[in-house]
Amino acid sequence: MIRSELIQKIAEDNPHLYQRDVERIVSTIFEEIIDAMARGDRVELRGFGAFSVKHRPGRTGRNPRTGEPVEVEEKHVPFFKTGKMLRDRLNETD
Structure with missing residues (x-):
């Protein structure tokens, strides 16, 4: 949707x-x-889930094409954790 x-x-x-x-x-x-x-606040919608922000520190990654090391900067990424009611609804057996 x-x-x-x-x-x-x-x-x-x-x-x-x-x-x-x-x-x-x-x-x-x-x-x-x-x-x-x-x-940086957490948003919780009871029964649906919670949105939060996770910090990912900088690291050394690899270029998949060449295999050379590449520096990846630190960043903040959105994270969603489902609520119990949503999980139960998704796993209902018909």
């Missing part, structure tokens, strides 16, 4: 809301998650 499909689904399920308002709500939620992670 992409962002526009999410907005469309929410708008269909809530006919009392204008689509432009739904777009603003979805954008605001995503912006707040991004802002919190940029500050």
Whole structure:
């Protein structure tokens, strides 16, 4: 599902809301998650999962084409850990 499909689904399920308002709500939620992670905060959505930022220190890597050593800079990467309810739903047996 992409962002526009999410907005469309929410708008269909809530006919009392204008689509432009739904777009603003979805954008605001995503912006707040991004802002919190940029500050280094953890964002937890109970039952769904938690977003956090992990630090990866610099290291020496290898160029896969030539095999030569390459310096990889340190960086921060997003990390997502699923919640129990999501994990259980994904592993339901039919």
